[in-house]
Amino acid sequence: MFARIVALPLFVILMGIGAGIMLIPAAHAASLGQMQVARSFLYASVLVFGFVLLLAITFNGHAFKSTARSHLLTLVAALTVYPAILAVPFYEAVQDTTFVNAWFEMVSSLTTTGATVYDNPGRLGGSLHLWRATVGWMGGFLMWVAAAAIFAPLNLGGFEVRSSGRKGGYMTQFAEQNEPSERLVRVAAKLLPIYTTLTAVLWIGLVIAGDSGLVALIHAMSTLSTSGISPIGGTYAAESGIWGEALILLFLVFSISRITFSRGLVDEDRGRLLDDVELRLGLAIVVVVPAFLFLRHFLLVLTEQSAVGVTAASQALWGGLFTVASFLTTAGWESRYWLGAADWSGLATPGLILVGLALVGGGIATTAGGVKLLRIYALMRHSERELEKLVHPHSVGGAGQEERRIRRHGAYLAWIFFLIFALSVAGVLVALSLTGIQFENALVLSVAALSTTGPLAEIGAEAPISFAGVTTAAKVILAMAMVLGRLEALVIIALFNPDFWRK
DSSP states (O other): OHHHHHTSOHHHHHHHHHHHHTHHHHHHHHHTTOHHHHHHHHHHHHHHHHHHHHHHHHHTTOOOOOOHHHHHHHHHHHHHTHHHHHHHHHHHHHOSSOHHHHHHHHHHHHTTOOOOSOOSGGGSOHHHHHHHHHHHHHHHHHHHHHIIIIITTTTOTTTHHHHTTSSSOTTHHHHHHSOHHHHHHHHHHHHHHHHHHHHHHHHHHHHHHTOOHHHHHHHHHHHHTTOOOOSSSSGGGOTTHHHHHHHHHHHGGGGTOTHHHHBTTBGGGOSOGGGOHHHHHHHHHHHHHHHHHHHHHHHHHHHHOOOOOHHHHHHHHHHHHHHHHHHHTTOOOOOTTHHHHHHHHTOSOTHHHHHHHHHHOOOTTSSOOSSOHHHHHHHHHHHHHHHHHHHOTTOOOOSOHHHHHIIIIIHHHHHHHHHHHHHHHHHHHHHHHHTTOOHHHHHHHHHHHHTTOTTHHHHSSSSOOOGGGSOHHHHHHHHHHHHHHHHOHHHHHHTTOHHHHOO
């Protein structure tokens, strides 16, 4: 039975999973007596499952050739067409909304962006927020599996930086011994217990810290998937307070380094955690940026002779630390003390720092978006070497073969991706400007969509930007930008490679 299910096309399997998880909000709504919401999800689950059953019967006995190309196409369809299926029960449950809004919401959730057209969290019931968080959680796990089973063997998704000097895939031995469908099953079977256990542990921790069960569950799923979805508007309104933020900060490390959860899946990921360059660079950013915001205040104190309170100082330091780490991992959580940290720093536009952090992003093969830390590291090492050659033209760069590969081919490919990412931001910005959005707002929305950091729209600009206030055309553009940011432009470009389609 299991072998027959695995033999089905990947998109059909995703439809079956979608039908199954629709029962979660249906059961939750039924327990609260919200029968209209429960029926919407239950009927949609039965309908989708029936359609999946018909497809399974139709495809029974057909041998499908599983290729990396087909899986890449499935990922594109999973982030564009699949949300339309997931939007059906959401649309029926909300009632007073448009299907485009429901589709936008599902695209945002599945790509772990967390952007929402419902500015008032109270407009949606707890079951609908649970559905958004569940879809986001599933989207985060999909990216975990896709990174290890699809992107890594093809040298995409950031893996090209370290394997640029190597012929063949990043997981050469693993790829040769397994077909793409077998890799998906093996990777999913290994990562699902880890992903689920981490979510459950954070959920229990947030409940102990003071959050209600539903809020803690949604925040836990949104932290591991870096979607930033919340039923109460964010962590700053949570009952768990600073202890809840501390727990979330601890679990954000899984969005900085893939070695924290996927050690052994990739040959090169067998070293010590502290030796991971992404983790060290991410921790350095998390320490340096809040320290800059914190210490800048003392420069103003020396010039203006203003008073410094110990409590205000500690709160400002924590607010900067948590918010910086959150936006670096593209989760987009705002600390309850961020406004104090922003006022403490004395910067006129502190949101621009968060825009830059979202552009940097987290680690490769994680749920975080952005340019990714490994690419930033490659460019940094290349710049360091170039400066060294200016001082000592005949010097020889050392640090081993891998470091030399990263400085040369890795930095070259990282720079190409950075340019493509910048052109993507410019293209989305121009497209949004044509719909009537002002330049500054269009810039923040473009970065928020391409870096999959939806909450950036609320805090990145001088004034909060509402996704509900943009036109339908702008919503479609932003949804496509979210898909592009989630899959990355190199994956889309790979689909246009003639060699990729050649038998």
